[in-house]
Amino acid sequence: MPARLRRSAQPVDPLAGLTLPQRLGVRGVLAEVRDAGVWSWDCPVLLRNRCWMRLDRIALNHLQRYLPPDGRDEAPELVHYRLLLADGVDPLMAQQACWHDFGMADCQRAQRDYWQSRKRHHHGWTARRYRQLVSAYRERIERCVVAVPMLVLAREGSCEPHQLHWISELPS
Known part of the structure; x- marks a missing residue:
């Protein structure tokens, strides 16, 4: 170049x-x-x-x-999930715990927003x-x-x- x-x-x-x-x-x-x-x-x-x-x-x-x-990676659903993983909880069990605590729709929205925000430059x-x-x-x-x-x-x-x-x- x-x-x-x-x-x-x-x-x-x-x-x-x-x-x-x-x-x-x-x-x-x-x-x-x-x-x-x-x-x-x-x-x-x-x-x-x-x-x-x-x-x-x-x-x-x-x-x-x-x-x-950009604060989408700080959504409470994602923070909770990461804390569970850090405590050694199995990823599937951590996801189910988040669904229980926050609801499946909110957890999926938080994940979708997070991944969409990664496509844009902040x-x-x-x-x-x-x-x-x-x-x-x-x-x-x-x-x-x-x-x-x-x-x-x-x-x-x-x-x-x-x-x-x-x-x-x-x-x-």
Whole structure:
């Protein structure tokens, strides 16, 4: 494959290619977080779309609507089934126990939704990663660490994951 067509698996420099107004906006967001100094669901999150050269700022409480995480593998029916398997229960017996506890239709729906979600690219943006971002953000602010999460969105049609970077300062 020619070198110009290869896609690098290297992490993206989240600040490379930002325009001067975008850099100034990031500085403003950092100053705002530093001045506020308290945790809030209104804390800013930066979303970088490299394809459109966009850098958007949204409130943390809007992130789930703007970029919905995939949580289908965390359905209670599937979690229960996995716990039974981890406890050494035979897979058929575990399935029957789940049918008894949740109903056959709900268990089958959870499995179908899970497998259908695997066919679509969520770019690794799962409910677990969302919760980790929220937890890490809160922890940083409570420790008086000024850092803002920037999600560098995967390119459309790619299988690459969204990349999370913590921006704490900008080089001059």
